[in-house]
Amino acid sequence: MNNMASAPLLRLDGISKRFPSFSLNGISFSLQKGDYFILLGVSGSGKSMVLETIAGLVSPDGGSIFMNGREITREKIQKRRIGLVFQDHAVFPHLNVLENIAYPLKSHHTKSFEKKRIIEEVASTLCISGLLHRKPSTLSGGELQRVALARALVQKPEILLLDEPLASLDTKLKSELRSLLRQLNRQGQTIIHVTHDYEEALSLGNSIAVMHQGKILQTGTPTEVFSHPKSEFVAHFTGARNFFRANYPEGTDYASINENISFRISSPGIHGKGYILLRREDIFLSLTEVDTSVINNFEGIVQEIVPTAVGYEVLVDIGIPLYSIITAESLAHLGLEEGKKCLTHFKASAVRFIPE
């Protein structure tokens, strides 16, 4: 959570910008030093535009941006000390990797031995020391992404802005870069990360803002946003009404949500603290014990039945709230009503664990 006592590192206050076919409306949020802030939204929601506004590439029609309490809304781009990594890297094709990484240092008039030290340090952090004399055209997508990241980092930005940094990478590279970003953040680098992927948001962010059609719908910690979505869109977009913090200890195949409730998980993967996601469609309801292969079975009481576009959403309290989606026929057949006892069933493979 943000510490209210100290002034935020960055604050956007009612930023708006009108384009012929699109507009940003009243974008406001703030972050503290060391935050990993996620802007989550579908493509075309205006996330990238917000990044460009913070960087100074787009000047807003209304609203203000403050950094360390000082207004920077009209500040020159090159004076902001904000690093931006573009979705498609924007590595300069006519310069080699070393020249690309050294580019910001020339602007800042760094001494040459100091320059060399900074480049070596950043290159080794990002594992690109062996690529320094290569031309960008000979690099893979993952390597280009690292070069772009290195280039933004050498200027020691107050805030690092990342536009869909993992989008074009394969699974293995994704998890490597993810842990690299986490490591940078732990070392104190403040990051704003734009993504359309809620798993990415959960696994990296300590603060999330959900954007849609040029507006911010909700801001908060991952738990606040995913457990208590403030609007239907957020609920739908985050994809999971069933969202819990959980502990998935090494060497077990149970993730515990609290003292009484543990879910069996079938997928081997990373253990530790994290989040559990469970789709409403994957939860079956019954009135009596049934003999099936399903491992997770919990008894509960129906709290609420709400009609939706795809059937009925049934909220069952099993000690924690669990949402299920069933058809109108099933609802009639089971004769479910609020206050009635029922059983919930879901397969171990339906439980998704996302490590923090």
Add this chain to the structure above:
Amino acid sequence: MFPKSNFSPLHSTFILLGALILLFILAPLLGMFFATSPQSLFETAKETEVRDSIWLTLWTSMAATLIFAIAAIPLAYLLARKSFPLKKVVTAIIDIPVVIPHSAAGIAILGFVSRNSVLGQMGSSVGLDFVGNPAGIIVAMAFVSIPFLINAARDGFSGVPVRLEKAALTLGASPKRVFFTISLPLAWRNILSGLILMFARGMSEFGAVIVVAYHPMVTPVLIYERFGAFGLKYARPVSVLFILITLSAFILLRALAKEKNKLKDE
């Protein structure tokens, strides 16, 4: 080339028509080359008048290209990057020298740089005379050839992704540094071919130059004078010589440009 199956009668007709066009360009030139004896060519090359004239043509055109590039390249950048009122009008103005008769352009320039004009008087006060002077030749050559440079450079700048310039700005570079380290190097291939084109066009200019400066004589004017005074036969060797020199200069510059770009791509 086309695969065999695509050789329809239509394509065959097109190839025939194309061959006729190539012949149309090459036949007169080859005819002139074959009608000129190596000996007369050699004799002509030894004439001081001819050598001075070719040298004058080369350096004035080079000077016109380099001097006017200083302002033409920034203009091309503006046209590629910025939108401003009357941009279409500006674009059309740039193409005017290509479409108007060059003798008429020469008359216009003469009025502009003559001793009675503001520019002419300014020049006179520092001892620079345009009329009948290399300075006048440079102005005339630049007037008719500058659209080639501006248009090529504009295409070059348009081809540079805006993102790269934005990225450079966020990396702390000033707009000036972005222009010189990102936009200009990335557009350089087009700019260079624009410079070569402008240089070649300037060298071959006759109409505008003859009005502004009959003397000192650039080679196209010299060719015209020899034809008028002595006839076709006497005008041929100098024509061949000049064509050979301009083509060599053109090919050499192209080759240098290619070499440089190859190095850049490695």
